[in-house]
Amino acid sequence: MGTMRRLAPFAVCCVIGTNVPARAEQSSQAGQEHAHHSFRWPEGKRAAVSLSFDDARLSQVDTGLDLFRRLGIKATFFLESNNIERRLAGWKQAVADGHEIANHTMTHPCTANYAFSLDNALESYDLQMMMAQLDGANAQIQKLLGVTPKTFAYPCGQKFVGRGLDVRSYVPLVADRFVVGRGYLDESANDPSVCDLAQAMGTAFDGMDFSQMKPIVDEAIKEGRWVIFVGHEIGKRGYQVTDVKALEELSAYLKDPANGVWLGTVEEVGRYIRQARSKP
Ligand SMILES: [Zn+2]
Numbered sequence: 670m671g672t673m674r675r676l677a678p679f680a681v682c683c684v685i686g687t688n689v690p691a692r693a694e695q696s697s698q699a700g701q702e703h704a705h706h707s708f709r710w711p712e713g714k715r716a717a718v719s720l721s722f723d724d725a726r727l728s729q730v731d732t733g734l735d736l737f738r739r740l741g742i743k744a745t746f747f748l749e750s751n752n753i754e755r756r757l758a759g760w761k762q763a764v765a766d767g768h769e770i771a772n773h774t775m776t777h778p779c780t781a782n783y784a785f786s787l788d789n790a791l792e793s794y795d796l797q798m799m800m801a802q803l804d805g806a807n808a809q810i811q812k813l814l815g816v817t818p819k820t821f822a823y824p825c826g827q828k829f830v831g832r833g834l835d836v837r838s839y840v841p842l843v844a845d846r847f848v849v850g851r852g853y854l855d856e857s858a859n860d861p862s863v864c865d866l867a868q869a870m871g872t873a874f875d876g877m878d879f880s881q882m883k884p885i886v887d888e889a890i891k892e893g894r895w896v897i898f899v900g901h902e903i904g905k906r907g908y909q910v911t912d913v914k915a916l917e918e919l920s921a922y923l924k925d926p927a928n929g930v931w932l933g934t935v936e937e938v939g940r941y942i943r944q945a946r947s948k949p
Contacts, residue, residue: 708862708893708945715929716889717861717938719897721745721851721871722911723773723822725752726902730759733903736913738766740920745935747773747822747851750809757813764814769934772818772847774802775809779825786825794830799839803846819848820935822899826853826871840867849939851897858885858894861942869939874898875909879918886919890928895938 710717722729725748737744746760746768753760764770778799781790803821811817821843828843828850829836843850844867855870864870874882882898889896900911923932931938 710861710893710931711941712931713929714931716886716893717895717931717933717941718886718889718923719745719895719933719935719938720900720916721747721771721822721897721935722900722903723747723853724749724777724901725756725760725773727756728902728904728910730756730763732913734759734762734766734768736903736916737768740917741924742920742932743767743769743934745769745771745820747771747820748806748810748818749773749777749824750775750806750813753809753813760814764816769820769936770810770814770816770818771820771822771935772803772806772810773822774824775806776802777824778802779827783825791827791830792832795835796830796837796839796842799830800842803842807846820851820939821847821849822851822871823853826855828852828868843867848943849935851899851935853899858889858892858896861893861895862946864895864942866939866943869895869897869935871897871899873900874915875900875902875911876906877915878906878912879915879922882915882919883922886922886928886930890930895942897935 720742722733722744729746746763748770776789778789778791778794779786781787781792807818828838828840830839831837840850848866849869850867851869851871853871854873857870858872859870872885885896901909904910904913906912906915922928923930
């Protein structure tokens with residue numbers, strides 16, 4: 670008995686000993702959790718928001734550029750590069766104004782179920798053809814506007830080529846070429862500590878008034894997330910039109926220091942996330 674009692678402290682010691690691997694595991698889990706919660710936006714900001722517009726629609730130049738200059742906002746324009754020459758001087762002005770010029774393919778292939786894409790359908794594409802779309806748009810933008818896109822938006826938010834057994838994801842092509850690949854009609858903002866930047870979520874804000882945009886931003890502030898808004902035309906609220914008045918109100922809200930929002934381009938925020946996560 671005496672011997673056992675004397676051993677007792679050793680037993681306790683051994684129990685602690687056997688716990689060492691478990692504790693190491695726990696602490697590495699805690700470490701990950703710590704990393705998760707310790708993601709910090711710059712300058713004490715609580716969330717990030719980017720405003721992006723797709724397709725090189727004419728109203729982005731005709732209405733958007735003046736509006737954004739007045740509001741002091743830098744947006745990200747994902748250009749369907751075959752459309753650039755319809756407003757070449759305007760897109761050059763967008764570059765001069767400091768907006769981000771980004772890639773949205775040359776001809777905007779989407780599923781054949783969208784009638785407009787019947788003759789340019791992802792179901793009929795292969796990865797080689799998609800590569801030509803990505804690199805061709807970059808070359809065209811470089812040639813016409815003198816800048817090289819660093820981010821990409823998937824046309825229609827669709828990320829595949831082919832059909833059935835031959836379907837392939839083209840996300841790796843995007844990951845290989847761009848800092849960020851942005852989706853569309855996604856139902857969540859991005860969690861900066863875990864999101865795949867090659868499949869960043871895009872939140873539609875066409876057809877909304879500010880009272881519909883605000884809760885999306887507020888949720889991101891609460892959760893420390895990154896909202897990438899996606900619009901098409903800029904004008905009077907409607908189908909695929911982001912409302913000018915809503916943009917004015919949104920801008921005021923985003924710029925109010927009390928709300929702690931970083932309003933950055935897709936490239937700026939994407940680069941910050943990448944760099945912040947690469948730190949030990
Ligand atoms: Zn598009």
